[in-house]
Amino acid sequence: MTERLCLETLPRLDTAHRPAVEPGALSCGIVHLGIGAFHRAHQAVYTEAAAAATGSSDWGICGVSQRSPGVLNTLAPQDFLYSVLEREKDESRLRVVGSLREVLFAGADPDLVIARLAAPTTRIVSLTVTEKGYHADLATGRLRVDEEVRADLGARVPRTAVGQLVRGLQRRRAEDAGPLTIIPCDNVSANGRTAETVVRDFCRLLPEESTDGLEEWISENVAFPSTMVDRIVPATSEEAVHEVQRRLGLRDEAALVTETFTQWVVEDRFRGARPAWEQVGVTFTHDVTPYELMKLRLVNASNSALAYLGLLAQLPHISDAVDVPEFAAYADALVRREMAPTIDAPPGTDVDAFCAGVVRRFGNPWLRHRTRQVAMDGTQKIPQRLLRPMAESRAAGREPVLAALAVAAWMAYVGSAASGGYEWSLEDPLADELIRVTGSAGSSAQRLVTGLLGMQRVFPDDVAQDEWFRATLTDMVADLGRFGPHAVVDAVLG
Template identity: 50%
Template sequence: MAARGGAVNDTVRVAQRLRLDTLDRLSGQGRGWVGPAVDPRALRVGVVHLGIGAFHRAHQAIFTELAAAATGREDWGITGVTQRSASVRDQLMPQDGLYSVLERGADAAPLRVVGSVRDVVFGAGDPAAVVDRIADPAVRLVTLTVTEKGYRRDGAGRLDRSDPEVVADLAGRPPRTVVGQLVRGLQRRLAESAEPITLLSCDNLVGNGDVLRGLVQDIVDALPSSEAGGLADWITTSVRFPSCMVDRIVPATTAEDRADALAVLGLEDRGVVVAEPFSQWVIEDDFAAGRPAWERAGAVLTRDVAAWEAVKLRMLNASHSLLAYLGALRGYDTIAAALTEDRLAAAAESLMVEDVAPTLRVPDGLDLDHYRGQVLTRFANPALRHRTVQVAMDGSQKLPVRLLGTVRDRLAAGAVPRHAALAVAAWMVYVAQGRDVRGRDLPLDDPMAERLGTAGAAAGGDPQRLVDALLHVDEIFGADLRDHQGFRAALVDHVAQLTKG
């Protein structure tokens, strides 16, 4: 790997940028890196991806490229849409869409240059271009990784009609919300070609396909009849919303990662992403107009995603959140470092064994004990440097899908889930305390940050008042959990333990 220090900076300044022409001139393939599995110049765009962050580039974009290579199909190139910042466009477009994926950990594959992304659009800067891409009859698939908060749902899981951005989209401005972009694109598509299309959510939401279908319907129902004419019926017959489950740990890229990619490739790559060696994708096989042969790249195509999804959300994602909040409070910067403390490792394992496992319907062919061990091994990979505060983001959106389903199922069975309650209590202390054991600030990066921060501050450090204040945020907990005395008592006990001394 690259040497550290000023020499790396000097090299970065003079290195050629990764592009198709510079990649063509390299003779180093096979010496630590591999090039695109298909010729990027030959690919035609058939996929629009909303939310082209690091995860998509390390996951679906690779599956799609490998599927194209396995079948010789050249019609599944990707147009990516970056929603909030132009940074990904500015990284990739001067590189002809190319970027590299650097795996970290045991059994890491050689650095891979990926060429399936053929265009990147900045949605906030050019919303009309997003609508144009979705309406293009050559596009047969729209995929999404926009995080839980990108769907702009209310406490009941429907479209939040009070959200100012949703209101503006419904008023007719060029759309900037994800669901607004989809509906305006579908409107245009119906008017111009009426070609069928599939919308595939790849976010961590229970029944993400059904969620997306419902939100699209909410927008359509809110449109004036003069705008919606025939749209609902066409969506019913010509648009599919399959569910899927995705899994790969993709931490934020650092300057060290970029230097290591430069050392391997010999070219500066400003779009490099880092990932663990593991990757999984389980997809409901329900598509309106064909799809890439993702199964040829290792994906599982099934009619039953729900069981796989529940295992991943309740075991992997829930324990990830538990380690993030407890670890951050204890002063650990990374998930792997948090797992070095025996108490935290035991809490994560107990959450999965005692609270989560009894709630699961295990998919055929999955060994749950092996899966649990695999989760902890992956989290303990020190090469990933997955930051606790990064995983702790957006807790108001993540807790309901990662932890509270388990809580409700165990309470319904007559058991108080102590370890799931510990994870929720750690989130409450994280919100209210705002600092770790070393006195360092802990950022509250959450769409409900102002409301949560106010509730936490009003508690004045009293565990009972803190628990009551946050349990009354019905958008997160609902009246059932707010009023359950056994769950409340467990939270108060955990908060008291976490804040004493």
């Protein structure tokens, strides 16, 4: 059997494939909550490059797996080393990343997670916990006090990211461990402000005797910069693992495949030290909003639209959907005609070129990004990606038919998934409510649309009460069921 990638076997690699830093020399200055594939192919890569550029050994990463020991079990035998294969057309680059130096599973070591957050050597805490991981009501940005948050407010060692952050800050303050910067890296509008809001809301719900003065300490010692992150990092296929093994000559069970495109924009608002990310391509700005809206409305909105149409057409991957000419034309028209007019692009941005690049990126045949993966947690995604720009378009007197089709495709998918139309169950934090609504609707498109529009945690009043929107969605959901997604997309484009 081929030997496995680890520190012992690392010297056997070609120099071009080795980490840009000496992994064993790094100390952990960053704790990352949500150590999934995206962080390892994005922020961890930037962090290693910054350490190499400056010769700093202070910015190793301690990753925390929130939900499963799987990442820990895979990476520990490899001394937390893994490879990133960037591919697009005939271009490819493979390198082992060494910036990740520890992985904890929060379910097994919750106290150790809090200790790492409170350690004086920790200067930065970053997060990729997905939209639902903030436990925020995305309509208001305030903390959603659900069952998990209530449990964290009680006696248990916290399992939610917000609970971990607050308990870590409490201990950090008590031990005078110094300032901290908390950097969210998820597709949440104003994610820094959202993280700060849910942290403060959590503090206010704790007994006063345990938090006296904590909010004031946070104001003086903790920063929550907003960010925009962009890179497609799908789940790794067996084919990709074999390709990496062939090129490395070592077995890497944690290999990642991604595109060559990558972008990270960070609000320049820190407490204390940070890596020299600006030296390796990270954009620092005083206002992330233009970058954020461009990503959410041009990239994420079209990605979600392709996912739901693709699932209705029984296509397993986003690239399969782009291979359908009418779907590719629809996604291109969606971003150009309806989404681009709702953004103020960052200075110097060629919006037309950016729009052209969106569908091209989704069509990358090496990125086997599953439609099911993109479709999950729709109630947390479509408000930012589709509903808010649609409301702005309606207020400006426009009829965003293409965006309405994306929402209708989501509704049709929810109706099918909730009734067992797929081999997997509906994956969404509001799944119980969705199943209840769709069950009451039966086969009626009108009842389905009316029921889903009545979910106030998803649909804002100005959208839910818009008669044009309601009628358009009802017709589209009915047509998707009657004629299928190909015919409906053709009709809308025609």
